[in-house]
Structures are given as C-alpha cells and as structure tokens.
Amino acid sequence: MSKTMTLTLQIWRQRSANTPGSMQTYKLEGVNEHMSFLEMLDVLNAKLTKEGQDPVAFDHDCREGICGSCSMVIDGRPHGPRKGTTACQLHMRTYKDGDTITIEPWRAKAFPVIKDLVVDRASLDRVVAAGGFVSVNTGVTVDANATPIGKKDADEAMDYAACIGCGACVAACPNASAMLFTGAKVGHLVKLPQGQVERRGRVLRMVEQMDREGFGACTNHRECSEACPKEISFDAIELLNREYMRAHVTGE
Amino acid sequence: MTDAKRPGRLSTLAQSTIGAKIVMAVTGVILVGFLVVHMLGNLQIYLGPDTMNHYAQTLKGTPALLWGVRAVLLVSLVLHVLAALRLKKINNEARPQAYAVPRRYRVTTPAARFMLLSGLVVLAFIVYHLLHFTIGATNPADFNLHEVLDVATQTWVRNDNEQLLAKLPPEMVRHDVYSMFVRGFTNPLIAGTYLVAQLLLAMHLSHAVASMLHTLGLSKGLDARQRNITIGRAIAAVVVLGNISFPIAVQAGLVHL
Numbered sequence A: 001m002s003k004t005m006t007l008t009l010q011i012w013r014q015r016s017a018n019t020p021g022s023m024q025t026y027k028l029e030g031v032n033e034h035m036s037f038l039e040m041l042d043v044l045n046a047k048l049t050k051e052g053q054d055p056v057a058f059d060h061d062c063r064e065g066i067c068g069s070c071s072m073v074i075d076g077r078p079h080g081p082r083k084g085t086t087a088c089q090l091h092m093r094t095y096k097d098g099d100t101i102t103i104e105p106w107r108a109k110a111f112p113v114i115k116d117l118v119v120d121r122a123s124l125d126r127v128v129a130a131g132g133f134v135s136v137n138t139g140v141t142v143d144a145n146a147t148p149i150g151k152k153d154a155d156e157a158m159d160y161a162a163c164i165g166c167g168a169c170v171a172a173c174p175n176a177s178a179m180l181f182t183g184a185k186v187g188h189l190v191k192l193p194q195g196q197v198e199r200r201g202r203v204l205r206m207v208e209q210m211d212r213e214g215f216g217a218c219t220n221h222r223e224c225s226e227a228c229p230k231e232i233s234f235d236a237i238e239l240l241n242r243e244y245m246r247a248h249v250t251g252e
Numbered sequence B: 001m002t003d004a005k006r007p008g009r010l011s012t013l014a015q016s017t018i019g020a021k022i023v024m025a026v027t028g029v030i031l032v033g034f035l036v037v038h039m040l041g042n043l044q045i046y047l048g049p050d051t052m053n054h055y056a057q058t059l060k061g062t063p064a065l066l067w068g069v070r071a072v073l074l075v076s077l078v079l080h081v082l083a084a085l086r087l088k089k090i091n092n093e094a095r096p097q098a099y100a101v102p103r104r105y106r107v108t109t110p111a112a113r114f115m116l117l118s119g120l121v122v123l124a125f126i127v128y129h130l131l132h133f134t135i136g137a138t139n140p141a142d143f144n145l146h147e148v149l150d151v152a153t154q155t156w157v158r159n160d161n162e163q164l165l166a167k168l169p170p171e172m173v174r175h176d177v178y179s180m181f182v183r184g185f186t187n188p189l190i191a192g193t194y195l196v197a198q199l200l201l202a203m204h205l206s207h208a209v210a211s212m213l214h215t216l217g218l219s220k221g222l223d224a225r226q227r228n229i230t231i232g233r234a235i236a237a238v239v240v241l242g243n244i245s246f247p248i249a250v251q252a253g254l255v256h257l
C-alpha cells in the first residue's frame, strides 16, 4: 500500500502581469507518494475548483522531462531539490507527511510573470532565433552518415543539445544570467561540421540578443549548472566566452 | 541574415556583458600579478633595513619604469571598477522582483556573492595605503625619514637634518622605507586596519582568480575547473598571508627599528 501525506503548500498567486502577487497557504490532504509534483498540484487544483476558487496556473506539457515547461522554484530551488530532475519528474516520495513546501515562479526581468507560476520565456526563443540554427536547404533527405563526425564531438554536441530551454539556469543564477542556456545552444552547433559556416556571426548575434533581453551577466557562481535538470556542464559558459572572444579576434 | 552582417568590432565587445567580463578578467590579471610581485618585494623587510631601502631606492631610480607600471595599474583599476559597477547595475536590473523565499544556493560562496562589497573595501584601502606609504599624507612624521651615505664607511646612516638633506646630491640620500614601515605598523590601529583590509582582499581574490580563469575560458572540464578554483584560493592565501605577516611581525617585535 502506498503512503499518503498531508502537506502545507505556500504558493505564489498573481492574477496577471500587472497585479502584485503574494504567497498563499493551502493545506492539502491525501497526497499519494507515487504522485509527481505536478499531479500533486492537479489534486490541489481539483480541490480549489470544487471549492469555487481559482486554480493555480502552472506551465506544463510533456510531463516527462523533455519540454522544459514546468518552470517553478520549489523550496528556493528551480525544479526542486533533486539534481538533474525537472519538476514534472519530481515525485512526492521525496517529501514526508507534514512538510511545508514553497512554490514560486522563475524571477527575472526577461521572464515576466503571466499568471501565478507561469512566466513568459519567449526571450529564450528570441536568443535562439538570433542565431541558434544552421541555414540549410531542406527538401532532400541527406544520408544519415553522409557527414562523418568524430565520436567525441558528437558526444559533446549531444550533451549540449540536451538543453530543453526551461530557464532554470536563469532562475538559479544570482544575476539572472542566461549564459548557460546560450552557451549550450552555441556549443551544440559549434561541435558539428554543419555549425561551422555561421559560427562567428551566430555567437555575436546570440550574445547581443541575450543582452538585449535584459538577462544579467555571469559572475561564475556556477549555480546554473547545479540547477540544470539536464545537467548541462558549466563548460558551456567557458565555451561561450571562448567563442565570443574568437569571433572578435577572427573579425573580417 | 548573412554571417558577415554582424561585425565583431571592439565597440560590440565593449558594450556586451561578456566584453565587460573580459575587461574585468584582463585588468584582474594585471592587478593580481602586481599584488604577487608587490608582496614578494616587501618580503625583503625580513632581510633588514639595508636590503629593503636599497630595493626602494632601485625602484625609484628607474622613474620611467616606475611611472609606466603605475599608469598601467591605475588604468587597470579604473577600468576594473567601472566594469564592476556596470555589471552590478545590469545584474540588479535583471531581477527586479526578488524571490519571496530566499534561493537555496548549492555551490556559490559568500566571497562570490559579495565581490562588489569586498572590492569597494579594497578600493578604500588602496586609497588609504597610497596616502599612508606612497604619498605620506596621513602620518608625515613616520614618512619623512631618510638615510645618508657615509662616504668614509660606505654605509647608510639615518639622518633627518632637512638642511643637510637638501644640500646633498640625490645619490647620497635615500628614503628610509624600513623605518617608515616599522613605525607605521607599530601603531596597533594602523596594523589592525591593514589586517582587516587584507582579509577582505583574501575574500575578493578567493573567488576572483578562479572566476577570471573561467571568464577567459581556461577551465575546460570539471577537473580543470576544480583545479583552477584551488589554484585561485592558493594564490589568494599566499598573497594575503605574505601581506598580513608584515603588521603582525612588527606588532610581535620580530621586525623592529
């Protein structure tokens, strides 16, 4: 038989972007230890709806740790206490009966709150749109092994490509910097032959966009890579620094 | 958009956050390098008055080099502080609304979080230190000490007779830095001030050196990063232990007039 628990939840409630929010306290009984964190919030919302209250708005989509939607800071940590784990993959067995859990949205100028725990992360999309792609003519399917790539490069590119754009790195950073995210996107493409043609312009444009979005500057606290649910290495930031310097040194 | 569309000019470097970080790191290398040399040079206090005063005399004997180094240090310090203030402003604005529940950090250190504070204390200390030992404005009685070359014995002898000093050729007079140093640190308040300032410098450097290596992209991989963090702390410890040994040695009577 699975255990159930009673929890005290303190959740950030905010009606809209322009209204001030505050932490509200809720008591939730009968939380099953096998529930995911988001299922626990579903149970709370069902209860709130039944009581005629506004349910807690939170972002979610895949619920399997791959889409990056489930942005929430749980007990002062983006995605909660478990390393390498998104909020949707966090299970209530991590907690025990009687626990108090605080939940609030990502806090950054570049991530304005839309409602409750939902923030607008389009700033990250604009950083990618500024250069996080390769320009190729599509239509013809290229043979999968037409372009040989060394094992080491392929592995590193895959590690950087694991970034799901969740923004936890920004949320975790004392400076709300998006260097880990941007570094992962730059790193992913710079490790591949396809990424070489636009290598220089890419990093310059992406960093320019990153700054324009109002993200902070990295001061090497290394909190981002510790909070990242995909465990993107801090190497991404050093790579971004190197690529950025290289782009200036190799100016045409 | 074509690739050539964004020219990577110096102006874009100067405006970007990464550019400001690079300015901090490069000026930081220069300042740390100076700190190491400065501390090693001052270790000569343990070799006695003649060695110390000869060292000071040699430095002052090459004014072009002395002023060249001073200019580089001043420019570095000014750029370092300006970049620090600019980044601090950007970083404060990047999170207009603070977390309702304090963030629980995993790896960062108080040293890393209070860099501006430790930096500003160090800046205040640098100003005081220059007034104290370089310009002699705060304690002129301990500063205006000289030695005169006794031609017969070829030794340097303390002499504070202003009229005599003014008449002698410059190569026969030198600043008695050793006595200035000892008299300066005999005052427990001054010794204490230096000690406290050095502890804040230790705090600054314990994050700064590794941070600089990361900013320059020189710590690839977890092991290299951990190693650079250790190296950074070791450099901070060596510089500051060397520096604080001076007021302590004087207070303990190990170095005396």
Ligand code: HEM
Residues within 6 Å of the ligand: A218, A219, A220, B021, B022, B024, B025, B026, B027, B028, B029, B031, B032, B035, B080, B081, B084, B085, B112, B115, B116, B118, B119, B120, B122, B123, B204, B207, B208, B209, B211, B212, B213, B215, B216
């Ligand atoms: C002896 C003088 C100083 C030395 C040797 C020194 C050294 C350094 C170094 C090496 C860094 C690392 C740069 C990087 O992360 O890339 C740094 C960062 C920093 N310094 Fe200094 N610094 C000195 C004085 C100051 C002063 C006077 C201030 C006052 C505003 C200051 C404020 C800062 C700040 C805010 C940072 C950035 C913090 C960070 O990146 O985490 N420093 N310093």
Ligand code: SF4
Residues within 6 Å of the ligand: A068, A162, A163, A164, A165, A166, A167, A168, A169, A170, A180, A181, A184, A224, A227, A228, A229, A230, A231, A232
């Ligand atoms: S680097 Fe990690 S924390 Fe940052 S957006 Fe990507 S997956 Fe999320």
Ligand code: FES
Residues within 6 Å of the ligand: A059, A060, A061, A062, A063, A064, A065, A066, A067, A068, A069, A070, A086, A087, A088, A089
């Ligand atoms: S809901 Fe997709 S990663 Fe959590």
